[in-house]
Amino acid sequence: MPKSDYSYETYSKGTIHTYKRKTTLFPCANIYDRKIIVTDKEAKYLSSFRFKDYWLGEQILNNTVYDFSYQALDNTFGAIYIKPKNISFRKDEIFNAQFMHFTEDTIALGDGYYKIDSINRKISKLYLRKIKSKEEKYGQWVGNYFENRIIEDLENGNFSTDVVIKEKKYTLIDFWGTWCGPCLEMIPRVVDLHNKYPSTLGIISIANDQDKNSVIQCVKKNKMNWTHGFVDGRKNNKIYSDLAIQTYPTFILVDSEGKILLRGGQKEFDKIENLLK
Structure with missing residues (x-):
């Protein structure tokens, strides 16, 4: 993709700051503001940009x-x-x-x-x-510790991530959504991993969604028999900013103390089983 010059201003404490950057624009139908509802037809015309400098x-x-x-x-x-x-x-x-x-x-x-x-x-x-x-x-990356969170479950109750993490030698924390195609494609692999290591691996799936019933139906249909959390995607939630969850699915593997051993998407998922052996 070709690079373009881009200038913008930010305002802080009474001062305007100007930045001149290099960016590239590209089609991106799968990334959109979760507060805005778009149809599949409209999504085809969405685009995104990335900075090409640093x-x-x-x-x-x-x-x-x-x-x-x-x-x-x-x-x-x-x-x-x-x-x-x-x-x-x-x-x-x-x-x-x-x-x-x-x-x-x-x-x-x-x-x-x-x-x-x-x-x-x-x-x-x-x-x-x-x-x-x-x-x-506490932080987001390998070597940091996953900070305890109180998460809404699918039965209108709550659970503590620390309590679940301490139950098994390893816990896989899965950030996903029913609207996310790659997330749905990964479900069979997550189910297989769960069934293969039932005594050592726990799973916490945290759905960023707008309809809890859709999550419940998806969980039942795919026999996702582990701990599930729900976060309303229409509301701001610190868990996403604190953990810098920007793509879906995002997988975070931790040990029983909450130390992060691995983090990433579909490609990093392939490395999980090697850590469990």
Whole structure:
């Protein structure tokens, strides 16, 4: 896709900030605002864009040089990619999920854990703080801990994710929706995995949907016999922003302590069984 020049402004604390970026536009019928109802015919004309540039810097920690890349609209929320400088990728692999973090996340670097506190307004400085307590190690990515959540179930009650996670050696947390084609395609594979490792693997499926009855019917039809949660897609919910759930399905595999062992989509799902053996 061709790159285009794009300029925009943000406003914060009485100051207007202007950014000049490189973007690319592409057809994207499967991604749309969950608050807006569109027909299949209308979805064919939807499009999306992605930034094709990023801010880049480096820092030495424990005698290792790290590359820091940041991609977002401004300094308030975005993806931060941190990797040792001696690890190389092809040009199209620079933003690899293994090294991706988000602002206010916690990451493992060298011999310790660091909190990503903030980025200054000019996006010229990234502030890290070394931490020690497990409570500060909650985050979205491998090596972080999955913070306990109270989730609405399909029977109008609630459950604690920590309680479910402690029941088995491993727990797969599945973010999905009945409106999501790739999610529906993955259901048989998730069912097979559940049936193959009943004593060691628990599953929590959290549906981002608008109709709980649709979720209930889908669960019954496909014999998804595990723990299910429901989040109304028409309402803002911190679980998606806190965990940076941007694509569906998203799978997060944790151990009995809640430590994240794997995170990703359909491609990462293929690696789960190797971790369970």
